[in-house]
Amino acid sequence: MKYQLKHLTRYEYSGPATLSHNEARILPRQLPWQTSSNTQLIINPGGLGFSERQDFFGNRVTYFAIEAVHNSLEVVVSSEVETFPRPAQDFFSGTAWEDAAAEMSCAVRSGNRDSIAARLFVLDSPFIARQSALMEYARVNFASGRLLRDALLELNKRIFDEFTYDEDSTTLATPLQEVLETKRGVCQDFAHLLIGCLRSIGLAARYVSGYMETSPPPGQEKLLGADATHAWVAVFIPGWGWQEVDPTNGCVPDERYIILGWGRDFADVTPLKGVMTGGGEHKLTVAVDVIPIVDVANERSLF
Template identity: 65%
Template sequence: MRYQLRHTTHYDYSGSVTLSHNEARLLPRELPWQRCSNSELTITPVAVRQRERVDFFGNRVVYFSIQELHDSLDVTVRSNLTTLPRPLPDQRVSLSWEQALRELAIGAHRVSSTQSLENMRARLFALDSPFVQQSLDLVDYSRRFFTRDRPLVEAVLELNQAIFNEFTYDPEFTTLATPLQMVLESRRGVCQDFAHLAIGCLRSLGLAARYISGYMETLPPPGQEKLLGADASHAWLSAYIPGWGWLDIDPTNGSVPDERYITLGWGRDFADVTPLKGVMNGGGEHQLQVAVDVIPVPPERKNPPE
């Protein structure tokens, strides 16, 4: 699939801002199944300082500073992307979730092989993080999927489907401050909550999982045109399968991400991949507007031979 991505963030401030320092994690990653070209970040007012770096997790981060008086801020990213089919585990990937726990433990004490090194790196994603803390309630919820000697991949996919079937998508119910325990008890939330919930379930069992931010191509209702700016940011997660790699799952839709998904970045939870954050002098109250477009690009037509 080929896409044109456009993401615009607009802030209106009730008072003037005299100085702001910001970080944007809005540029898509280069991955074996995702190729980016012509990525461009436009900032208004024009930043006096701007530079790009790669953070601890390998995400692209743009730092910028604005030092002129302003009462609004616009940050727009445009990028052309090509997405390819992602690798999926086959029937040969049959290790149980208990075996996965043992593999992660080995990685903590021995780095004599590439696989042990990968296991050791994955252990970071088995620990608590700002938005995801392990709990016995999460263990209790997960135990019916992670039964004795059950293959890890099979259990992960059933957890993914269960959250989709048992939880209600409700954008009015939660905020960034809503505890994970409340999401579990109420059975309501949004994609960010469901990603954190699944991560919490896996980590509470001792497994490794990471949070992924990005986009998914959405389709308009039948017979209607797609509205500009009607798409939205999306969140899902990836579970670590020792000896194979990271398996993406999307509990909001009960699916395994495919070519319709665009990856921005990943980390322990939302705090590591916040799209735009910073500090400023002044500004007062603010209003935020976000518009996202994920536009499919038709395949190039080849002229028939004459």
């Protein structure tokens, strides 16, 4: 799949800001199943000291500063992204979830570098704390002796079935316990919830940030700015790698999913954050477009 990606973030301030230092994590990762090209980053007002680096998790981070007095900040990134099928899942079909949890508990002794690196994603993080309520919710699907693949897909689908997507029900500060009790939230909440469940039973799970192509109703054109950033989960399978699942949609991500970055939770992959002098209160606007690119040459070859 080929896409034209555009992501606009705009802050409007109630008062003038005189200085800001910013970090943006809005450039797509380069992965075996995902490439990006023709990427442009436009900042208004113009920034200074541009630099790009990789953070601890390998995400692309752009730093910039603004010294001029400004009442708004607009960051627009556009890129062409091509995605391919994820690695096949058959290899770990026979892995028991308890064996995977045991590998995480003794990762250092095992000496396996991948398992040692994944151990970080079993621990608590700023937005996700392991707790008995999450463990109990997960154990309905992760009964003793069950295969990891079957239990994971079942729990992923169960969250999709039992929880309601509601943009007005939560904020960044809403604790997971409340999300579990009300069974309402957004993709960020459902990703945090699934990660919390998995970590609470000893499995390694990370938060994935990116986009998903959405299709308009039949007969209607795709609305510009109608897409949004999305969040899902990747679970570590010892001896195999990371398996992605999407609890918001109850499915396994495919070529329609574009990855920006990953981390322990949302705090590690915030699209745009920084500090500034002045500015007062602010209003945030985000608009995302994920537009499929038609391969004209291949399309003509079909006729």
